[in-house]
Amino acid sequence: MSLAAKSNEIRMALTGNESVAYAMKQINPDVVAAYPITPQTEIVQIFSSYVADGDVDTVFERVESEHSAMSAVVGAAAAGARSMTATSANGLALMWEVVYIAASNRLPIVMPVVNRALSGPINIHCDHSDTMGARDSGWIQLYSENAQEAYDNTLQAVRIAEHPDVELPVMVCQDGFIISHALDNLYTLDDAAVQAFVGQNNPRYSLLDVDHPTTFGPLDLQDWYFEHKRQQAEGMKNALDVIPEIAKEYEGISGRDYGFFEEYRTDDAEAVMMVLGSTAGTAKDVVDAMRSEGKRVGLVKLRVFRPLPVAHLVRALRGKPALAIMDRAESFAASGGPLYKEIRSALYDCEQAPMVSNYIYGLGGRDIRPEDLRQVFEDNLRAAAAGHIEKPVTYLGVRE
Amino acid sequence: MSDCRDEGCQRWQTPAPDATWRDVPRGGVIPRGGNAAEYQTGDWRSARPIHDADLCIQCRLCWVYCPDSSILTNEEGEVIGIDYDHCKGCGICAAECPKEGAMTMIAEEF
Ligand code: SF4
Numbered sequence: 358m359s360l361a362a363k364s365n366e367i368r369m370a371l372t373g374n375e376s377v378a379y380a381m382k383q384i385n386p387d388v389v390a391a392y393p394i395t396p397q398t399e400i401v402q403i404f405s406s407y408v409a410d411g412d413v414d415t416v417f418e419r420v421e422s423e424h425s426a427m428s429a430v431v432g433a434a435a436a437g438a439r440s441m442t443a444t445s446a447n448g449l450a451l452m453w454e455v456v457y458i459a460a461s462n463r464l465p466i467v468m469p470v471v472n473r474a475l476s477g478p479i480n481i482h483c484d485h486s487d488t489m490g491a492r493d494s495g496w497i498q499l500y501s502e503n504a505q506e507a508y509d510n511t512l513q514a515v516r517i518a519e520h521p522d523v524e525l526p527v528m529v530c531q532d533g534f535i536i537s538h539a540l541d542n543l544y545t546l547d548d549a550a551v552q553a554f555v556g557q558n559n560p561r562y563s564l565l566d567v568d569h570p571t572t573f574g575p576l577d578l579q580d581w582y583f584e585h586k587r588q589q590a591e592g593m594k595n596a597l598d599v600i601p602e603i604a605k606e607y608e609g610i611s612g613r614d615y616g617f618f619e620e621y622r623t624d625d626a627e628a629v630m631m632v633l634g635s636t637a638g639t640a641k642d643v644v645d646a647m648r649s650e651g652k653r654v655g656l657v658k659l660r661v662f663r664p665l666p667v668a669h670l671v672r673a674l675r676g677k678p679a680l681a682i683m684d685r686a687e688s689f690a691a692s693g694g695p696l697y698k699e700i701r702s703a704l705y706d707c708e709q710a711p712m713v714s715n716y717i718y719g720l721g722g723r724d725i726r727p728e729d730l731r732q733v734f735e736d737n738l739r740a741a742a743a744g745h746i747e748k749p750v751t752y753l754g755v756r757e
Numbered sequence: 758m759s760d761c762r763d764e765g766c767q768r769w770q771t772p773a774p775d776a777t778w779r780d781v782p783r784g785g786v787i788p789r790g791g792n793a794a795e796y797q798t799g800d801w802r803s804a805r806p807i808h809d810a811d812l813c814i815q816c817r818l819c820w821v822y823c824p825d826s827s828i829l830t831n832e833e834g835e836v837i838g839i840d841y842d843h844c845k846g847c848g849i850c851a852a853e854c855p856k857e858g859a860m861t862m863i864a865e866e867f
């Protein structure tokens with residue numbers, strides 16, 4: 358993403374939470390149902406003030422739990438309403454059952470998720486264990502580096518989710534506190550531009566269309582369940598075509614271009630790092646510093662984790678000597694984190710696949726410092742020169 | 758259902774032998790109402806009720822109790838048999854029947 362803007366855009370100073378709440382205001386969804394949880398609380402708190410002030414037409418449901426929040430938006434979306442909620446960590450965990458149902462029923466719900474460590478022990482700070490746990494739930498997942506991307510991704514998510522070839526819910530992820538509570542400078546579109554971009558929701562089926570009565574969520578046993586799962590997989594595959602289409606259209610109104618991932622100074626890189634979320638900002642600084650020392654390092658910041666853009670990643674990473682995958686989540690597989698597993702598997706069949714190593718870092722909000730990332734690059738430059746990796750999985754920044 | 762936006766919905770009700778995942782409505786939605794009778798639940802049955810018209814005293818308790826509306830009656834309301842397309846074989850009719858032998862359960866043959 359380049360920090361470009363069109364002349365009609367408005368520069369604002371907003372936190373990540375504020376930027377997403379503001380995007381929701383401009384989207385003006387039909388229904389929002391949510392329950393507070395740190396660090397997401399502010400999003401719906403701010404949004405509820407828009408409701409109270411009459412700035413939006415949204416029906417705002419104050420529910421008694423996240424399970425109810427997701428259930429309410431499932432019902433609303435089935436009725437044909439453009440529906441949103443927001444959550445974090447244990448809130449997402451409590452939604453779990455219904456998160457799968459939302460995707461299985463092909464309901465285009467958009468849910469900002471402010472990434473936070475799952476309990477226990479109890480911790481309110483950032484890591485990706487919450488959304489990584491939901492990676493097989495059938496939701497599209499977009500990750501954001503900063504408040505600007507959280508804003509831009511939220512607007513694009515509406516269009517991706519509702520696209521007739523997709524019809525799947527979308528999580529828009531941003532790092533808890535690091536993005537959600539940090540003030541950032543960003544460009545916002547004017548309300549009319551957002552309304553023109555998101556357009557009208559045109560659901561395939563609607564419970565409120567009484568002339569065409571429908572049943573959502575019926576029993577589906579051995580005879581057709583598998584076919585519906587196959588369809589769902591196709592929707593996710595189609596998202597690989599739709600996401601760039603929407604991004605292109607969005608670039609037209611914003612000047613900011615979004616790919617599946619951003620390649621930062623990777624052209625002749627000997628050591629490439631892959632990250633999700635806010636760590637990309639720190640990593641870019643480290644790349645710049647090391648490049649000025651003549652070290653060939655680069656960064657791939659993955660924006661779209663579901664669906665995983667395998668073919669594009671293979672094209673971008675083929676021939677790079679060493680690749681360090683940064684996981685802000687542990688999957689307790691005794692063999693590395695989730696991003697590492699998926700990327701390494703994606704590269705398995707590619708000729709000139711890089712050597713891949715994994716760094717699990719930043720759990721429970723543990724600070725990731727420039728010197729930590731420099732260490733990762735130095736390890737991988739050494740591995741590139743030596744032709745082998747010494748340690749496949751490293752816990753970075755833990756007290757050893 | 759010609760006005761349904763999903764082209765597959767009609768075929769879903771009576772799937773053609775060559776129907777695939779492409780042909781069924783998205784998300785398992787049933788895109789029209791009043792079609793429960795088309796779902797033949799009779800193949801869930803492991804026991805089959807047998808009605809003996811000669812022994813039956815036409816008290817109609819089986820008709821009252823059947824949870825699946827599977828007791829067939831004539832215009833006079835007399836019990837004349839079982840709708841085996843939908844009877845799930847629960848056995849309630851036979852359990853409630855006051856007349857020995859009028860409604861009995863036998864094992865379903867597969
Ligand atoms: S066995 Fe159960 S479902 Fe079948 S006719 Fe008797 S009561 Fe009805």
Ligand code: SF4
Pocket residue numbers: 808812813814815816817818819820836850853854855856859860
């Ligand atoms: S309950 Fe028995 S006796 Fe009464 S109508 Fe049914 S089969 Fe006949």
